[in-house]
Structure formats: C-alpha cells, structure tokens
Amino acid sequence: MENLEKYLEDLESRIDDEIENDLMQQWKDFTDGKFQGNVFSPNRKKASKPKVEWPKIMVNDTLNDIDNMVLQQYELCSKALEAGNGEILSVRCNFGTGIIPSLFGAELFIMPYETDTLPASRSLPGGKEDIKKLIDKGVPDLYQNLGGKVFEVAERFLSIAKQYPKIGRHVHIYAPDTQGPMAICQSLWGSGIFFDFYDDKKLVHEMLNLATETFIAFTKEWFKLVPSVMEGYCINWCMLHKGHVMLRDDDAMNLSPDMFEEFIRPYDQRILDEFGGGGIHFCGKGDHYIHIIPQMRGVYVINLSQPECNNMDIIYKHTVEKGIKIIGLKKEEVERALKKGFDFHGNVHVGASIAAWDKKPQAN
Template sequence: MIVPNLSLDEKKRFLQRFWRREERGPVFYIGSPARNAFQGSTLPSFEELLNLELSRLMARRHILDFDIPALRTDFGTGIFPSAFGCPLRYEEGRYPWSEPIIFDDPSAVYRLRKPSVTDGLLGKVLEFTRFAVQSTEGKFPVKMTDLQGPLDIVYLLWESNNFFLALFDAPQAVHHLLNIVTELLIEFVKAQKAHASEVEFIPCHLPHYIPWGEGICVSEDLLALLSPDLYREFALPYLNALSDEFGGIFIHSCGNFTQNLDVLCEVRGLKGVNFGATETPFEDVVAKLGGKVVLSPHLGLNKEIRFSTVTEYLFHLKRVGQHIPFLYILVDTTNSLLGHDMCWRPEELEEIYAVFASWGDSHGE
C-alpha cells in the first residue's frame, strides 16, 4: 500500500522537491468535511473560526496522505472588492458576497484609489491571521487566504455585462484597474506573511502544500469564460507579474478552459494547474501540459464528465496519467454532485489507498 510513511518534515521536503520537479508523484490529498461557511448576517468571532479550523484538523488525523495540517484564513472572494468599497451581502451558509461598484461608466475606474491592505475584509484576514498564530502558539502553519487573480477581482468590482463590454470598448480602463489590483495583491500577500510572524506561511488557500518561494496560488475562473486573445491580453501580463514576484504561480480554475491551454503555456514560471476533471478533460490537460508542470485534478461538479464513484474517477486518472510524473491529485467531493460527504468509511479509504498502491513508480521509487 503506497501511503506516505514520512514524518511531517519529510513530507515538506519531498513536496518542495516535487514542486521543483525533482521528485515524481503522484502525491495526493484526501478531503474531509470542510468547516461550514459563515452563518447569518455577521462575521463569526475569531474564536469561533479558529475552533472550527482546529476541529477540521482533528477530524482528519486518521487520513494517510500528503496533507500538511495548517490553519486556513478564508473569508470568501469578497475580501478584495470590499477593500475598494463594494457592499457586502451576507446570506445563510455562504461567505460574504460582494456587489459591484462599476457599471456602465468605465471612467469610474479612474476615480478609485488603491486601497490599503487593512481596508475592508482584508484587515479582518490580517487580524485573524495574527490571532490564530498567537492563540495556537505557533503550532500550525498558516495558509494564505483565498486569492482571486487580478482579472477575477476586476470582474467582481464591475457589473458583469458591462465588464465584458469594457474589454472591447474601454480596454485602457480595464488595464488601469488591473495594475492597481495587481499591486494591491502583492502588497497584501506580503502583509499576511508578515502577520504570520515566524510561523510558516503557505501561499496557497487550496489543500496543496506550496513552500514559500516556490510560487503562489491564484484562482482564475475567467480562464474558462474568455477567448485566448482576451485572456492573453487581460490576464497574462498580470499573472506574469505575480509569478515574477513570488517565484512562480499555481493556477486554479473552475469550468472548462481547454481553449486557453495554449495561453497557460505562456505564463512565466507556471508551476501547475488545478482543475475539475469533470469539466476540463484530463486527457486535454495531459496532452498540453503533462510532464511540464504539476497537474492537480479534482472531482468537480461531476456534471459534464461523470463518474459514479470516487474510485472510478481515480482509475480514470490512472489510465490517462499513469506515466505523468508530476500529479498532485485531490480526492475531494466538496462541490461535486456525486453526493459523498467525505466522512470516509475505513473500507473506502482502503480502496483509495489501493488505487495509489497500484499506480507504480511513484514517490521517487
């Protein structure tokens, strides 16, 4: 059974070499029930958030995978829009949702000032980061908050229909705002790392472990919506800027972004791609990026491409990616219509372990 029989420090060192493409995979993360999103119309207390995080970590101690236990600091995708003054809407069971502040007048972007890293919910993220570190006496690493990419943030600031029109009618205004957002992203990530103090700061909000200096993770959901020409013009320069600043970039995107695989090949310092294998066909990603960067499939909505069980999904990945060296596989049904709650029965975990045991020539062997 190929379960990582490694200490925590050995896992970290292995994963660092893996991101540098000095070790083979597959490495894998097995999901567990996530802590609930915010409930009600206000932010929960920091004490409540931290207790939920600690409970989440305790609940997955029996799972044998490449997870590095760390405290998450997610406050939802509205954190950067809130810093620009976007109103927030609170709904039961969801993170705060931001409303746009730019509508049919693209010149409004020139009246926006660059926020401080403490404005809006950004300040709450920093405060919670420091609180979590102090309250746990530095026992756990801290994960970077959910970082939307520059273009995704601009999209959230803009009413969606008018945003897409502006890509054609007011590209200079879009680029002006993209530059401001990119600068703010860089400043904020450095500020959050500073608030983590001497504790290890993991620049990824997803389950992956990425050591500092090996890149940064961003969510790029517009990757699935834009044509290659538009994505190349409005996303690529700003992803390159983040990659240059942080030693590489790891991109997450929902949806099917097959049309932009060639553009991803142009991202400087691309470390890897996380995608739903039930939306973006695994075969297409392997054909374009296999062996070049880390490929990290997860079980997406299970709608366009369907699997009846988790093991069927894993055997599909094995069949297509058997000889791909750099796979970081997520066994996670968080947003899937598959209907599994990830309260794994022992026999289910054994089945998952058995798939990876049958993979062969992995983990440096």
C-alpha cells in the same frame, strides 16, 4: 466560543512531530520532482482520533466571531489527523472571494445560513462610473472592511501558534483568498465588463492595473505579518507547491485565448514575477487557453475544480507533460485516465488518496 482551549489542547496532543515531518517530506519530494511513482497520493503513517467532540461551526457564524473562525479552521486539522490522510495541517482567514473587492467598497452578499457557504460580493451599483472613481483614488486602504478582519484573524492564529508549540510547528497559516486581477475586476464591474472588453479596453486595462497593484500591496502586507516559513514553497488548500501565490482565474472560462493573452496573462505575470511564481486555479473550462500557461514564467502547478468540463488530454499535454504539476485532481478523473493507461510522469496529486481506498491507517 467557550472552552476554545480544550480543542486546541486536543489538537496539540495529537500532533506527532515525526508523522508530520514525514508527510511534509513526501510533499517536498513530489514538489521537487523526486517522487518516483505515477500518481502522488500521500498519507500519514498513523491516524489520530480526537479525545473531545469538536463542534460543527457554520460559515456565517465565523464571519464576525474570531473564536468561531479559528475553531472552524482548526477542526479541519483535527479531521485530517483523524482520517490519517495526506492533507498538510493548515488554516486560513476564511472570508471568501470578496476580500479585495471589499477594500474598494463592494458590498458583501452573505449566503443563506443553511447553505454553509462563504460570502461573495456584489458589483458596484454605479457600474463603469464607479470604476472610474476607483481608478482616480488608487490603491485603497488595505485594512478596511474584510481586509482588517483578515489581519485580525491572522494575529489570533499567530498568538495560538506561540502558545501551542506543535501547532506552531506544523499548522501552517496560508494566504487568504485574494483571487486574481481579472476576478477582482469582474466582481467590481459586473457583467458590463464583457461589453467593455470591446467598447472600453483602455478603462479595463486601467482597472486591471489597479487590481494588480492592490493584490501585490495586500500580499506584501500579508507576508509582513505572516512570513513564509518555507522559502520557495507555498501551501494552499492543505497542499504544497512551489512559489508563493495561487492566482484564481475563474473568469477565464468566459474568454477566448486571445482575450486571455490580452487581459489576464500580463497581470498574472506581474504577480508571479513579484512573488517568485506559484500556481493558477480555475473553475470550469480551461482547455481552450491552457496552451498559454506553460509559456508563462513561474507557473509550477495548476488546480482545476471541474475536470469534467475539460478535454483532459489537452490539459495534460500542456501541464504534466511539460513539467507543470496538477494538485488536488479529482479521484474520478485520475481513475479514468489510469484506466486508459495515461502516464502522469509523477506530476499529478490526487485529491483523495488512492492508497487510502484500499488501506486506511490505524487510528490510535
């Protein structure tokens, strides 16, 4: 991408130390339980319009072009400044869910260009026999396939942070999408794993153990290169939370609570213990196993994509009412609960700022 510098210079010129420090303090107060309101809905004190027109970069154009990748990520920061919203400025090595599966040799599935969507990965063609081979080999090379690309892009982010002081201070480089042990296993194994939960439990546990070891090894390697700048805190999707990892448990919607206890909880717990806790994300339905989450050590937040698929009264009972925060909750669900008079106890962050609906900050 030609003239990358002009966009970085634009971003650098629009970042205001006082405004970003104030926003971060708002997030820390919420995270630390000091927020006094019912629903956390942060905003910047002032918005800032871009001085140049930022290009739209399609996802598929970023996968093999570092300049396109970093420009696409920094454009998100530009949009946050322009909107004056409460998103923390942050970027990531944005290669989708297939990063760790690719370390094991999984083939990527590149989405059609026009969908502008991150790639996924295909399950291994040999099914269970390929899984046995992976277990025999152990933790794979962390720098092969998408692993190497992740660290290469991270190096570029770090280089830019050194060159542009305000970007370096306020644009946070957060961890790539490493999923979670069960998501990694299901991606590699394919739908056959749902039979082998019953037919070959031993092998499933062996692969979950390998996925966990690989997740831990990759994350440790990540933190060697990109150490956390805020001890005890972590950023994901422009939101702050306690701990240093965000586990993705999308496959849990397919499992019973007993199966969650056996096949997900112990491996998630190992990772949470290793990295000082963190959060759990899930898509789809989670109200059937949510009662297990507060029993786990170091779960400080959850993030759910589809509250409409859940009995949210059950979700709230086992999260916000027990001190576990929900971040990025859809505004429609927040509005529904508020109309019912629900007390969030200051433990819910709404994904789109409620305050912004009534009053938007003045752009400079």
